[in-house]
Amino acid sequence: MNRLKMWTDIQNGDVNALHDLHKRYFHPMCLFAFKSINDHQQVEHIVSDCFVKLWKNRKRITIKSSLESYLYQILRNSIIDYHRAKHDNTISFDQIPDIPDVTELNNEQRYAKLYAAISRLPEKRRQILELAIFESCTYQEIAEKLGITKNTVKTQMVRAYKFLKESLDPGDFFFFCFLKKY
Numbered sequence: 001m002n003r004l005k006m007w008t009d010i011q012n013g014d015v016n017a018l019h020d021l022h023k024r025y026f027h028p029m030c031l032f033a034f035k036s037i038n039d040h041q042q043v044e045h046i047v048s049d050c051f052v053k054l055w056k057n058r059k060r061i062t063i064k065s066s067l068e069s070y071l072y073q074i075l076r077n078s079i080i081d082y083h084r085a086k087h088d089n090t091i092s093f094d095q096i097p098d099i100p101d102v103t104e105l106n107n108e109q110r111y112a113k114l115y116a117a118i119s120r121l122p123e124k125r126r127q128i129l130e131l132a133i134f135e136s137c138t139y140q141e142i143a144e145k146l147g148i149t150k151n152t153v154k155t156q157m158v159r160a161y162k163f164l165k166e167s168l169d170p171g172d173f174f175f176f177c178f179l180k181k182y
């Protein structure tokens with residue numbers, strides 16, 4: 001769905017458009033938030049709350065850049081609020097990641113970097129990752145196809161993600177996470 005149409009539909013009260021937006025951005029936003037809040041449950045709560053804020057204020061919001069940038073700005077502000085509420089004076093604004101500039105994604109270069117990093121994975125790990133990402137197989141389906149346990153698939157996926165996170169710069173890793181979801 002076109003993002004401009006998606007935003008127009010959300011402003012007009014289309015819950016399905018909000019659901020599509022949530023489905024597209026929830027996981028990447030969680031990864032973004034987890035960089036400064038090391039609590040999965042809290043991160044999911046904060047990210048979900050961003051979508052609630054967007055929905056509640058949809059009639060008053062004027063988006064000047066892009067819907068993605070606006071979502072990430074809500075998230076960044078929510079992260080700051082979270083740390084303030086905890087009276088966490090140890091966090092500085094520099095510790096909160098910059099908002100990814102989704103308008104500058106050079107997909108061709110990012111795909112090249114991604115494939116180069118994936119090709120450096122051990123064969124079995126690469127095969128598992130490719131089945132999960134490019135063929136949208138569930139962990140159970142991968143386990144059955146490869147004759148391994150579901151737990152082995154999970155372990156190999158965690159190791160693959162860790163390797164990619166260490167190998168790719170943050171923007172490229174964000175691109176990978178976004179690609180994975182859609």
